[in-house]
Amino acid sequence: MFFSDAETISVITNDGRNIVGVLRGFDQATNIILDESHERVYSTKEGVQQLVLGLYIIRGDNISVVGELDEELDANLDLSKLRAHPLKPVIH
């Protein structure tokens, strides 16, 4: 369906959160198992905050986007300098 296991992915959830981790599994309902995960909290006042989460199951209902994280591009990012409004929640 999507990326292979052991890929580092960036998930955007319906409530506007951004969670990054290693894909360990998924199913047809797009439920996801994410290992070594952390949430990236964006703010307009300070740089990106990273909250360590660990091993997570994210229910497919709550997932908007699953992105393949390019390690090279990510290494070039200075998260402490990024300022952004948090993503809006999904409205059906």
Next chain:
Amino acid sequence: MLFFSYFKELVGKEVTVELKNDLAIRGILRSVDQYLNIKLENIRVVDQDKYPHMLSVRNCFIRGSVVRYVQLPPDGVDIDILHDATRREARGP
């Protein structure tokens, strides 16, 4: 079934997907499935300064349930064929 087949024809074309959280992502349509989940390649978020959340992402999977619009290339659409097909579909089995 109709739109699934229709999107399959558009694989390889550049589209812009607008999501229900107002995020808009432009990219090459790589694949689509029965739920109209979409896979895009070489993406670029439309207002990248406002939405830097996907700067390190090149390819992504978008859940069909969260799509508001799919903006198509005008020359990628044969509007008469589409019009015809939807008319037939609406007529019922």
